[in-house]
Amino acid sequence: MAVPATANATSVLTTAAAPVASVTGGGPFVNASLYVGDLEHNVNEGQLYDLFSQIAQVVSVRVCRDQAKRSSLGYAYVNFSNPQDGNLVNVDFILLIVCTFIDFCIIRCKCDGGSEFYSFEWKPIRIMFSHRDPSIRKSGYANVFIKNLDTSLDNKALHDIFAAFGTVLSCKVAVDNNGQSKGYGFVQFENEDAAQSAIKRLNGMLINDKQVYVGLFVRHQERIRANGSPKFTNVYVKNLSDTQLMRTLRKFLALMVPTSAVVMKDQNGKSRCFGFVNFQNPDAAAAAAEKLNGATINNDKAWYVGRAQSKAERASELKTKFEQERISRYEKPRGANLYLKNLDENIKDEKLKELFSEFGSITSCKVMLDHQGLSKGSGFVAFSTPEEASRALIEMNGKMIGRKPLYVAVAQRKEERQAQLQAHFAQIRATGGMSPLPSGIPGYHPGAPQQLYFGEGTPGMIPAQHAGYGFQHQLMPGVRPGFASNFIMPYHLQRQGQPGPRMGTRRGGNPHQMRRQQLLHRNNNPGYMGNNPGYMGNARNGIDSFSVPQGLVGPMMPLPFGVSGNPIDIQQPVIISTLASALASASPWTRNEMLGGHLYPLVERLQPDHVAKVTGMLLEMDQTEVLHLIESPDALKKKVCRWIHIERVLWTKFQISKRVTEIASEITNDFTSISPPPVIVGVATGAFLFLADLVRQIQLPVSVDFIRAESYGSGTKSTGAPTISMDLKLNVEGKHVILVEDIVDTGSTLSSLIAHLKFKGASSVSVCSFLDKPARRKVHFELVGDGKYYLGFECPDHFVVGYGMDFAELYRNLPYIGVLKPEYYKQFDLS
Numbered sequence: 001m002a003v004p005a006t007a008n009a010t011s012v013l014t015t016a017a018a019p020v021a022s023v024t025g026g027g028p029f030v031n032a033s034l035y036v037g038d039l040e041h042n043v044n045e046g047q048l049y050d051l052f053s054q055i056a057q058v059v060s061v062r063v064c065r066d067q068a069k070r071s072s073l074g075y076a077y078v079n080f081s082n083p084q085d086g087n088l089v090n091v092d093f094i095l096l097i098v099c100t101f102i103d104f105c106i107i108r109c110k111c112d113g114g115s116e117f118y119s120f121e122w123k124p125i126r127i128m129f130s131h132r133d134p135s136i137r138k139s140g141y142a143n144v145f146i147k148n149l150d151t152s153l154d155n156k157a158l159h160d161i162f163a164a165f166g167t168v169l170s171c172k173v174a175v176d177n178n179g180q181s182k183g184y185g186f187v188q189f190e191n192e193d194a195a196q197s198a199i200k201r202l203n204g205m206l207i208n209d210k211q212v213y214v215g216l217f218v219r220h221q222e223r224i225r226a227n228g229s230p231k232f233t234n235v236y237v238k239n240l241s242d243t244q245l246m247r248t249l250r251k252f253l254a255l256m257v258p259t260s261a262v263v264m265k266d267q268n269g270k271s272r273c274f275g276f277v278n279f280q281n282p283d284a285a286a287a288a289a290e291k292l293n294g295a296t297i298n299n300d301k302a303w304y305v306g307r308a309q310s311k312a313e314r315a316s317e318l319k320t321k322f323e324q325e326r327i328s329r330y331e332k333p334r335g336a337n338l339y340l341k342n343l344d345e346n347i348k349d350e351k352l353k354e355l356f357s358e359f360g361s362i363t364s365c366k367v368m369l370d371h372q373g374l375s376k377g378s379g380f381v382a383f384s385t386p387e388e389a390s391r392a393l394i395e396m397n398g399k400m401i402g403r404k405p406l407y408v409a410v411a412q413r414k415e416e417r418q419a420q421l422q423a424h425f426a427q428i429r430a431t432g433g434m435s436p437l438p439s440g441i442p443g444y445h446p447g448a449p450q451q452l453y454f455g456e457g458t459p460g461m462i463p464a465q466h467a468g469y470g471f472q473h474q475l476m477p478g479v480r481p482g483f484a485s486n487f488i489m490p491y492h493l494q495r496q497g498q499p500g501p502r503m504g505t506r507r508g509g510n511p512h513q514m515r516r517q518q519l520l521h522r523n524n525n526p527g528y529m530g531n532n533p534g535y536m537g538n539a540r541n542g543i544d545s546f547s548v549p550q551g552l553v554g555p556m557m558p559l560p561f562g563v564s565g566n567p568i569d570i571q572q573p574v575i576i577s578t579l580a581s582a583l584a585s586a587s588p589w590t591r592n593e594m595l596g597g598h599l600y601p602l603v604e605r606l607q608p609d610h611v612a613k614v615t616g617m618l619l620e621m622d623q624t625e626v627l628h629l630i631e632s633p634d635a636l637k638k639k640v641c642r643w644i645h646i647e648r649v650l651w652t653k654f655q656i657s658k659r660v661t662e663i664a665s666e667i668t669n670d671f672t673s674i675s676p677p678p679v680i681v682g683v684a685t686g687a688f689l690f691l692a693d694l695v696r697q698i699q700l701p702v703s704v705d706f707i708r709a710e711s712y713g714s715g716t717k718s719t720g721a722p723t724i725s726m727d728l729k730l731n732v733e734g735k736h737v738i739l740v741e742d743i744v745d746t747g748s749t750l751s752s753l754i755a756h757l758k759f760k761g762a763s764s765v766s767v768c769s770f771l772d773k774p775a776r777r778k779v780h781f782e783l784v785g786d787g788k789y790y791l792g793f794e795c796p797d798h799f800v801v802g803y804g805m806d807f808a809e810l811y812r813n814l815p816y817i818g819v820l821k822p823e824y825y826k827q828f829d830l831s
């Protein structure tokens, strides 16, 4: 059966309707998170926010980054407003749209040289619903591989074809650096049945006259395993002692007749103890590996003899092996693996085993070491059952081992932990309050005091404290005994007896909080920037909470108490260098919390209605930028105001940039053989950004000038016939003019300007406007001579700002184009 690319999609769809509804898995869809992969490494949170905000309200975006270098790992999570908050009634539907459309949209910003020169190219990204368990994404579950694809088929076409068999979680045609299809692709379904049915129906079919192979995706390693070891002729030999030079090597390999053999040496000619032996035929190479691998000579270290691999191959194999080991560490029976921290450096594997063996049968036990073989102070102990692990956790958590109190938690995979915490945090941001930690987080006990805030982020959740065996807080800097803090809510939200939002508890607090209050009043030891209302800026004490960041303080923060234990001048601004160094010693999660704690009350002063959302957005910025905002009220004010005035973004800077590139190339093509080259006339002020972006991409020797015509003043309504308040510097007589505008609205500005240029003798007048709002056209304009009309986008009937366009001279510098909230221009409305 031939399956032509577009027609086939429809015919397949009719035979097996795409189960759109199944996206929700049959029930209400509560996971409002997307996984976004295959991102270029310079794509950042802001760009993703811009992109996804076009679809629905984004609560947070997190680009996953390398912990040390902070470079992007090429994937991110985008959290949308939860349907339960009432903002989005039908999030699953919206996400379906995102998955279907944005999957085929493209983000790649490529640096072409100097950092200021960016051009934007387009490349597909991978989008799917975020799975709690990221291994689903990686495991190849319900993942179909398609080979011999016609190279004209793109992601969308592939999606259309395969969506007929079930919900497609992700779909991708492999492309080379130039965006050309490599002729194969992958489709990951929601379930195996869909994958099997696609394979059954499509394998061997013709798509665009090419017979495709469609089969279950098999990982590279498994393929190798299934096909047996690959043939090889080059053998790698390791563990050659200094004395075993060429001669010995040749002697041992003589039987197999190598064509060449080499022992690698350093600059001084000293053996590096490994070498390569090449054979003419693969059988001899295999025989050499089989015979000599593990051989020992003169009681030296056993030789390793095996297939020589390229560096990349080896690296990839090691990576896979490491990843598998890592996964298997966590795939011990759920809850049976414990994570340990704050381990005394002198404790080694054996000692650890001894310490924990009384609680059950230990299946593995490891102290993590650095590259010098020294303890990193952390480790894992796995038991054969979760019950044993739980016993050990209760007994050992907080116990003094050597010189330090031990920290014990149920181990969690990093991705799982991050995804859960992130979703939780996003929820808090979205609702502006506290939400319970998701159930299922190991060690979390609803209702029990949580103390996440005080530990550094760990691969496990900190368990609730067992009475009598609690973590020995008095031993930890900055931690008070006897209570645990709410880990996430900026402190002032937990304060008592004052106006403003309060989360989670009634006035007076729950018994736990009251007890905490009492403890705080009694104890004024230095070391805890506690929740003593007397010291916090609030409505009652008249202290300006804006100048006194009141967020929670991280584990190592020096606290605003004098040596006597009395509070020091609390008007003192936050000491950024101190905060910065506390951040440096914190985990990413704690870091976010610390910054959030400081930022939240500051943002609240500026934007009480959207405090959670705005704080969340700010927290996605680079840490240094966030620190700058905490330190500088002016900068924060500017930043916050920039965001809150915009109702929604219509075109992101990527979309703008892409369109500008397209228009510039149209103009280049149209004017290449026209003489003299055109004069590009920007209509000041609005066109300044568009003009600057455009001319830099026009590949012709153009001249540039400006003209100004004013009709809007500081309002949103045209005041009628525009006046030319600044004329051209250049003489345009006999020249081809391209008038560059940011927006055509009623058309009166353009029609006046065209008439003016015609009067000045331009031989042609073209118009290049980034936006056109046809719904508001009042005055018709005509181009001059062979003039052409170039347009970026048609604009809906809203007053828009950004990318050069202003309201009362503000917002021109927004990199995107958005709709200004009416309340920000209402009072100026001249109508």
Ligand SMILES: O=P(O)(O)OC[C@H]1O[C@H](OP(=O)(O)OP(=O)(O)O)[C@H](O)[C@@H]1O
Pocket: 683, 684, 685, 686, 687, 709, 710, 711, 712, 713, 718, 741, 742, 743, 744, 745, 746, 747, 748, 749, 750, 805, 806
């Ligand atoms: O089609 P119209 O109804 O005439 O409106 C379009 C004009 O309005 C804006 O300019 P504005 O007068 O606001 O000045 P600006 O360029 O300084 O922003 C815009 O830059 C256009 O020039």
Ligand SMILES: Nc1nc2[nH]cnc2c(=O)[nH]1
Pocket: 712, 743, 744, 745, 746, 798, 799, 800, 801, 802, 805, 806, 807
């Ligand atoms: N900033 C701005 N200027 C305009 N001039 C005409 N229409 C508009 C608009 O929508 N926004």
